[in-house]
Amino acid sequence: MTSIPHETPGEPNPLNALTLDLLRRRTSMKWRTHPSDVLPLWVAEMDVPLAEPVVRAVTRALTLGDTGYPSGTAYARALAEFAAKRWGWDGLAVERTAIVPDVMLGVVEMLKLVTAPGDAVVVNPPVYPPFFAFVAHMDRRIAEAPLGADGRLDLDVLEQAYRRAVAGGGRAAHLLCSPHNPTGTVHTARELAAVAALADRYGVRVVADEIHAPLAAPDGDFVPYLAVPGAQNGLSLMSASKGWNLAGLKAALAIAGPDAAADLARMPEEVGHGPSHVGVLAHTAALSEGTAWLDALLAGLDDNRRLLTALLAEHLPGVGYRPGGATYLAWLDCRALGLGDDPAAVFLERGRVALSPGPDFGTGGAGHVRLNLATSPEILTEGVRRMARAAVR
Numbered sequence: 001m002t003s004i005p006h007e008t009p010g011e012p013n014p015l016n017a018l019t020l021d022l023l024r025r026r027t028s029m030k031w032r033t034h035p036s037d038v039l040p041l042w043v044a045e046m047d048v049p050l051a052e053p054v055v056r057a058v059t060r061a062l063t064l065g066d067t068g069y070p071s072g073t074a075y076a077r078a079l080a081e082f083a084a085k086r087w088g089w090d091g092l093a094v095e096r097t098a099i100v101p102d103v104m105l106g107v108v109e110m111l112k113l114v115t116a117p118g119d120a121v122v123v124n125p126p127v128y129p130p131f132f133a134f135v136a137h138m139d140r141r142i143a144e145a146p147l148g149a150d151g152r153l154d155l156d157v158l159e160q161a162y163r164r165a166v167a168g169g170g171r172a173a174h175l176l177c178s179p180h181n182p183t184g185t186v187h188t189a190r191e192l193a194a195v196a197a198l199a200d201r202y203g204v205r206v207v208a209d210e211i212h213a214p215l216a217a218p219d220g221d222f223v224p225y226l227a228v229p230g231a232q233n234g235l236s237l238m239s240a241s242k243g244w245n246l247a248g249l250k251a252a253l254a255i256a257g258p259d260a261a262a263d264l265a266r267m268p269e270e271v272g273h274g275p276s277h278v279g280v281l282a283h284t285a286a287l288s289e290g291t292a293w294l295d296a297l298l299a300g301l302d303d304n305r306r307l308l309t310a311l312l313a314e315h316l317p318g319v320g321y322r323p324g325g326a327t328y329l330a331w332l333d334c335r336a337l338g339l340g341d342d343p344a345a346v347f348l349e350r351g352r353v354a355l356s357p358g359p360d361f362g363t364g365g366a367g368h369v370r371l372n373l374a375t376s377p378e379i380l381t382e383g384v385r386r387m388a389r390a391a392v393r
Helices: 052-064 074-087 103-114 130-137 155-165 189-202 258-265 269-273 277-289 291-315 343-351 377-391
Strands: 097-100 120-123 141-144 172-177 204-209 235-238 252-256 329-333 368-372
Touching (some): 074 097, 074 252, 097 103, 097 269, 103 172, 103 204, 103 252, 120 130, 130 141, 141 155, 155 189, 172 189, 189 204, 252 258, 291 329, 291 377, 343 368
Parallel strands (some): 120 141, 172 204, 204 235
Antiparallel strands (some): 097 252, 235 252, 329 368
């Protein structure tokens, strides 16, 4: 599989478009959870205007009163075309897809198809906190296979976790975060093929959360899990949500490998009634017409990663940061600052800057924070300066 290079951005950097005053008029979680003197660099919302094709699609729907129930396969076809062009993957079969309300609810439905209450679900901490909460709510048990010290999958540790997960005779699944949140790690084709081989050996079903896939950096070389040899019975969840900032317009796609089509067919019909029809239209427009906007965003995120590296070197040289190949999230090791297990609490109280607490991400999260760098260079700079002032008190 050969990925196609990203196009040269034909639009201005959307991260530079909005002022702090304009952003504070938003009423979403990012801007309403904390008091107005707090600079929010935490939850995964981007400080950008929407791509024009998305605005047109939503406006057209509202003008027509086209706000009924979702129908058809346009979303899946748009994703298949995007995947073929962006990642060189032509294996996304529209007939093996299903619309789901969002990625995490889709994850729940996929895990229900391949596991039962009491079964184990393997995760790779530090990892997206809802993984723990949703798995527990389903009456499944977590089996941890922590990332290695290099932030990558540790295949020996993963094999041990698989062995423990199936030891009692039950079924097991691996909830794979790809690209990885919070580290931004992009798993290689070799790593993913090794995961598929281990999963086949131990009878573990892989469910891949690939919501951050469109946000792979130009040199990130993202590989869909279902594209690697041995992944035929895998399941994937994808969405335009993170790439185009559409979390409030609910819609995602569940995708089955060839040997998992029968599993996906067993998903209850009512699950497909949960997505927003307007959301489906927005996501379809993003994937089919919004690539120039996305390329401009990716270039801006790359600039912000370099800026963050320089800011930390100047103001917080004790903080460890390894720029990821995808996402707009930065995983910062603050243990050398002596701020305890939850530095985010200190940064919030002393510096009035909100970051995601590392302990929420499970094993390996203590002493860390997750910073959302999908904002303007000015806001990012002010955020790091606030962190630095908080760290020296």
